[in-house]
Each structure stands twice: as structure tokens, then as C-alpha cells.
Amino acid sequence: MAHLKITGLHKFYGSVHAVRGIDLEIPEGEFTVLVGPSGCGKSTLLRAIAGLEEVDRGTIEIAGRVVNDMRPRERNIAMVFQNYSLYPYLSVFENIAFGLRARKAPQSEIEARVKRAADMLGIANLLGRKPRELSGGQRQRVAIGRAIVRNARLFLFDEPLSNLDAQLRDEMRSEIKRLHQEIATTMIYVTHDQIEAMTLADRIVLLKEGQIEQVGTPLDLFERPATRYVAGFLGSPAMNFIDVGLAAKDAGVVVRLTDGTELQLPAARRSLLGRAAERLITLGIRPEHISRAHDGALREGVVRLLVIIELIQPTGSRTYVTFSLGGVAVVAEVEPHDVDHANQQLDMQIDMNRAVLIDPGTGRVL
Amino acid sequence: MSAVRSYRSLALRYIAATALTILFLFPIYWLFMISFKTPDEIYSVPPTWVPANFQFKNYAVLFQDGDVTAVWNSFVVAGTSTVVAMFLGTLCAYSLARSRSGGAALANWIISQRMIPPIAVVFPIFLLYVWLGWVDTYGGVILLYTAFNLPYVIWMMRGYIMDIPIELEESALVDGCTQWQVLRRVAFPMARTGLFATAIFTFVFAWNDFIFALVLTRTEVTTYTVQVTHYFGGQSNFWAKISAMSVLGTLPVFIVVAAMQRYLVRGISLGAVKG
Secondary structure: OEEEEEEEEEEEEOOEEEEEEEEEEEEOOOEEEEEOOOOOOHHHHHHHHHOOOOOOEEEEEEOOEEOOOOOHHHOOEEEEOOOOOOOOOOOHHHHHHHHHHHOOOOHHHHHHHHHHHHHHHOOHHHOOOOHHHOOHHHHHHHHHHHHHOOOOOEEEEEOOOOOOOHHHHHHHHHHHHHHHHHHOOEEEEEEOOHHHHHHHOOEEEEEEOOEEEEEEOHHHHHHOOOEHHHHHHOOOOOOEEEEEEEEEEOOEEEEEOOOOOEEEEOHHHHHHHOOOOEEEEEEEEOHHHEEEOOOOOOOOOEEEEEEEEEEEEEOOOOEEEEEEEOOEEEEEEEOOOOOOOOOOEEEEEEEHHHOEEEOOOOOEEO | OHHHHHHHHHHHHHHHHHHHHHHHHHHHHHHHHHHHOOHHHHHOOOOOOOOOOOOOHHHHHHHHHOOOHHHHHHHHHHHHHHHHHHHHHHHHHHHHHHOOOOHHHHHHHHHHHHOOOHHHHHHHHHHHHHHHOOOOOHHHHHHHHHHHHHHHHHHHHHHHHHOOOHHHHHHHHHOOOOHHHHHHHHHHHHOHHHHHHHHHHHHHHHHHOOHHHHHHOOOOOOOHHHHHHOOEOOOOEOHHHHHHHHHHHHHHHHHHHHHOHHHHHHHHHHHHHOO
16 A cells, blocks of 8 residues: 555645646655756645645545645654754754654653664764754754654655755765665655755656656666656756657668768667658767777667767766767767867767657657 | 054044943933932032932932832833733734735734824823723723734734744644644744844833823822822922932833843844844
8 A cells, every 4th residue: 555645636826836736656665756846846745745735636645544634743744854944942952852842752752762863863972062053964964863753654855955065965865865774664855956866766756847757766767768858857967869850761760960960770769750751859868878989890779970079078987078969069978088188089889779769749758 | 654543543433432422321320310419419509420428318208108109000011011912912923924814914004003103092092991991000001002012013023933934833843833832832932032122122112101101090000200290390390309210210121121132132133134
């Protein structure tokens, strides 16, 4: 049975239709990440689950009970907010104990639970301090401590790491993942950061304009995106998109760039043409599927072409190069020493087996 | 050269500041000194700057005649009306800030009530109080001060509450608080500075009020501001009593403000950000 079940959910803010019919089931113990750009409705959805927003249509069920009319406190949910939401006038201990005190837990139990949560997060030595005496990372730990101390049945995270600097963010990300493995409670995590989504999630729910674009495991979405939007959202640097013509040639099928260059597609793609002689499509290729060409025979579906490098961006382990393909700037990922300088001519190969073909009209992957 | 000039400008500034301080403090100094003087010293020419002996006879008279009851009356009406106005006003402000009760217009309408000149309403209220039999009662005066201070409390507290990050309250709701607990455990402590600052202003307004007290009190609940006027006679003015009573009336406010100065300064600057 699904632990959390959302059916036909709609939310309006005045004339703005923020959530437009969400259906979602989340099994017990799963780490689900709601991801999408700002304004896609992900935070609204999370707040609706928490009971901080009333919904206009649809139902939310937690463990088989419809909770639409329940107050937040009756839903037994814990939530971590973006700006930590710590009470400046309370010590770290009292901040963590806040929820237990509100529920009138006995003092001995409060002490034991706060201590256990603090140990788990490595903040046991900070319990006597005030929030203003803590660093950003420590504050976030306290905020998480507040959530885990209560043994809630559902954890909600609303962009908890976006106020931290990059290094701390990496650290806290692993911490949250480890925490989930330890306490194995259902967690729903909202972020606009695709790396957080990919690394944390058992399952990603990608939202766009208040609707679910695609649901699946991180690798599912990455390797088999359903739409151009999903393909472009996940992956860094982003997937390259080139408008091309798809045409039959000899027994096979090719994509024809605007400058006339033809790239051979695997024969299996022939079926996309149907009876038509040619159709317009968008070709999507990830930077990691374009590399420096090697000597020797090419695998089936790999094509080779000569390009002039316009821009070089080394990152240390990999180097990103930009060149023009069919009038579009295309990014490719090469080995650090594959390229010396801009304007260099380079022999590249593209793995067309991994190419994504998109219907430009509907945006759906063919 | 420039060091000399900066020393000189610093010295000038100190001299100016000292001169201004003396100018402003002089009336207060004079008031205090009169209250310790003998009748001869009060009327002496040239004036006596410092009394020969500090004697408390002027105060003793006020206690013997029971006139100090007026200070107690002021304390009761100002204190009670402050507590009531703060309680009701903060709840109302919370509703305005968080639930947008009545929209923006209601908040503006409420503060506009504060702008009515007291003299414009005091006589209609007097007639009403006569009819109700509330003239010269604690309840009547407290009710009027509460009503007159409420708009100010609501307006100020609304600003302070709007400054509290809403996430703090939401997170308390999720953590298991009821709406009342959110108020008590989050909103009040967060707005503490503003609560104190607003309470001080409310108290001082009621404490210093003259016109309402003059019209609505007779003998039973006369406040100290009205009591002072009793010492101005047709033939002569009782300067000793006037000054002693004024000192007694000034001291409580002086102490409260001195003790709460920290909240006062921070509270005013906080409220200034959002109106």
C-alpha cells in the first residue's frame, strides 16, 4: 500500500493555477525528490502535504487516511525548512525539544530523545548554545534534529540546503542520505538542484508548471527521458539540442543538419520515418556522448566528424569543449589533454545510439 | 595640523552637546530643587540654586493629606489599561497580520482612530458616562484609555508580527503546536522587543493624559496630572506642592523608561522598517 497517495490535486492562488492535477503514490520508506524550476509547484505540493496550504481539489492520503481536513499537528509529519526556522530565543536543546514539549512529552523522554538525535547528527556539544552562535551547517543540523527527534511517519524537506555554500551542501547531502538509510522513514525532498535530486532520490518526480512531467528512478529519467524538458533538466552540462531533418538514405536513416552534414542513425530508428521521406525533429545528445575520435573501426551507430573548437572549459577531471554543429553551439566532454587551444581542429565522434530524438511539436521523445 | 583641527572640532562638539544638555535638563533640575526648598528659598531673589538643607516636608504634606492617592490612581488606570490594551491589541494585530482580516483597509482605518483629537470626543463621552454612571470610576477611565490606546497597539504590533518570519510559525504548527501555542511560544517571544516598546508608550500615554482625566474624574479616581492643577489657586500657587507632586508623577515613568531603554530603542527602529 502506498504510504502517501495524492489524487487529482489542484491548488489555486487567486487566478494562478499553481498545482494542476497531481496524481502520485509514494511507498513506505522511499526517498522521493520533487524537482523542478522555481514556480513549478513543488513547494506548494509539499506544503499541501504538510497541511500548511489548503487544497482546492483532490485528496491527500497518509497511511490510508484522507488528511485534507486535518491540521498540520494531527498529520504526524516533520518538516525541515529552507531557512532552518530555529527559534533565536531558545537554546539548541530547546529548539530540538520544541515539538516534544508542544506534545507534552515527559522530561526524561525529551532528554533521552534529544540526546540521541544530537549524537546522530554530531551536535551533542552544541546543545547549550543559541542558534546565532552556530554556523550555517550546524543550524541546518539542528533543524534536521528537530525533525528526527519526533519519530514522525513522514519527513518533508523544503530546499534545506539552498542557503549553504557549495562544500557544505555536498557534506549535508551525504548526511541526509545516510540519515535516510539509518531511520528508513518515508522522506519527500523538494529542490531545484538536479544534482541533489539525482544523488539523493530513490525516485524523482519532475514537475513543470504544476504538473508531473515524469516519475522514475534517477537513472530512468536520465537515460530514458520522456520529454525534451526532462532531457534538458537533468545532466550537467545540459544536453545539446539541434533541430535537424530526419531522412531515409540507402537502407538506413540519417539526420541532416542545416549545413547539409549528415549523421548516420542506427538502422532501428528507420521506423520513426514511417511512410514519409523526411520529417523535422530535434536531436538531443549529451556532452558525454560526444568524445575525441579514436583510431580504428567505429562501433555500429557511432559517427565521426571534424570540428573546430571554439571554447575550452577545463574542470580538472574532465574538459568541456564547445564547437558549432549545424549552426548550434554544442558542448562535448573530452579528456583533459585531448585539446590544447581554441580554434584547434579536432576529430570527434558521436555515439548516436545514445541520441534522443524529439518531436519538436509535442516535445515528447520519439 | 589636521590632527589639531580634528581635536578642535571634537571639543566644539562636546561643548555644544554639553550646552544643549544643560539647557534641556535645567527645567527638570529646577523642578526637583523646588520640591526640596523651604518657602523662603522658593521665592528668594536672587534665586537659590541649591537648597541649604534638603528637606522632605513638601513630600510629607502630600502623604499626610492623602494627595499621593492620585499617583496610585494614575498607576492603576495606566497599568490596567496598558495590560488590557496590549492583550487585546496584540491578538487583533496577529489576526490582521497573519489572516489578513479585513484586508489592508481595516488596518489603516484602525490607526486613523488614533488621530482623533481627544478634545473632540471627550464631551460626548462625558455625557455618555454620566448616563451610564461611569464618571469618576476606575472602570470608566480604564475603559477609555484602553479604547484610545488600542489603535496604537494594534498598528505597532501588526508591524512587529509581520516582521516575524512566517516559517517559524509554520514549523511550530508542523511540530505539533495549536494556534494558541504558536502565539504563546513563537509569536510573543519573537515580538518581545516590540511588545515592551509598545507597552511603554501605551503606559506613558495613559500616565500623562490630562484632558480625559480632568473631565471624567472628580474625587475618587483623580489622577496625578489633575491633582497638580488643584494646587493652582486664585490667590496663590502652591509651588512646593506642585513640584513635589510633579516629581512623584515623573519618577515612575523615568524609572520604567530607564530600565527598558534597551527595548525602547530597538523596538522603535524595528517598527520603522515595516508599517
